[in-house]
Amino acid sequence: MENKEKVLKTTLTYDDGVIEKIAGLAARNVDGILALNGGMFSEITDRFRAQADPTQGIDAEVGKKQVALEMNATVEYGKDIQQIFQTVTQKVARDIRNFTGLEVIELNLHINDVMSKRQWQEEAKGKPNSQLATDSKQLE
Template sequence: MTDTAQKQQAGSATAPGASTPRGGGPPASRGKTTIADGVVEKIAGMAAREVPGVHAMGSGFARTFGAVRDRVPGGGRSVTRGVKAEVGEVQTALDLEIVVDYGVSIGDVTRGVREDVISAVERMTSLEVVEVNIVVSDVKLPDEQDDESDSRLQ
């Protein structure tokens, strides 16, 4: 028996005349997707801001600088203020800096922020969120003026 006949008898996976798939696998597995840090930061920033009790994101200086930038035409609000992400191939880690409203439970707010941020980032990016570190940098008192709404610029 020839080598070709032996291979056909042994159950060769390719039938005579059949073509093999091009590209080496299903279309969804061809190529690589890379998610930029800024994308994860935007998702996390939006999710964190939606948690009741979060008054603002970022340090006092960042909020003041952001308030000025927001008033400049084309400056726009920065949803990434107070958010830093490190993104790997399959995992991400986040650092957030928040200001909470006076009278709310900081533990409840930070728990809510972690849950919402992890849920949003994992759902939208398929990355595993390995940690969300939160720094509460300030408490917004009821009688304090807002840094973001008070500016000398018109």
Template structure:
């Protein structure tokens, strides 16, 4: 067989294998928790966001974190709920903002950051990002999430 015949045969065989673009073979599914993690981390990056979740959710999360094996991913997804379809996703976020910041500016920045991160990393279209501001962190308030010294020794 000549070199030209070998190249021709290789092209013919290559054309018959699998058919089409390799990137289109099979399906990719993305779990709700993956999108929730991405959105939670993107929201926390915004200046003016003090914490994620309502006061109750943060308290429950802090308790879960203290239980062995109970809260390894809790901080990343706390305050975020995602509904993921095949090509689109919708997100609900609960945030606590720092006192003195413009809530509308923080909400706009959170939406922009979350949409950019989720769409870039997952390829899903983000159809909506609903934000519920549940509290304002005052400068003189103690940090709920900080480790407090034990009362008994």
């Protein structure tokens, strides 16, 4: 008699939103990132949103082993934007790799605005994602 063992076939996949959330939380903790936002449409939907959305301003394409990200951000005036970009890239890639095992093969960061922290705080009052950004910065 042959001893046949059943081979268990398993698969682990991630919804794009999971990867976007990990990337958003990592990037929002970078000094100089005031907000991740996606332009005019994002601003309109933010007015009607009741809760913070950590995926705002991020689009992910998730494959079996790799991830590509498009991110939109407002940065703080006077900060080194190239350094912010390097730090975002490192933190996002590290967190996605550590939490999921996926490799970030492309990360594009589009800076859509530069403003002082005070100006940003005044404009962000009452918007759900502004609270998320300030909460995550307080955790550092």
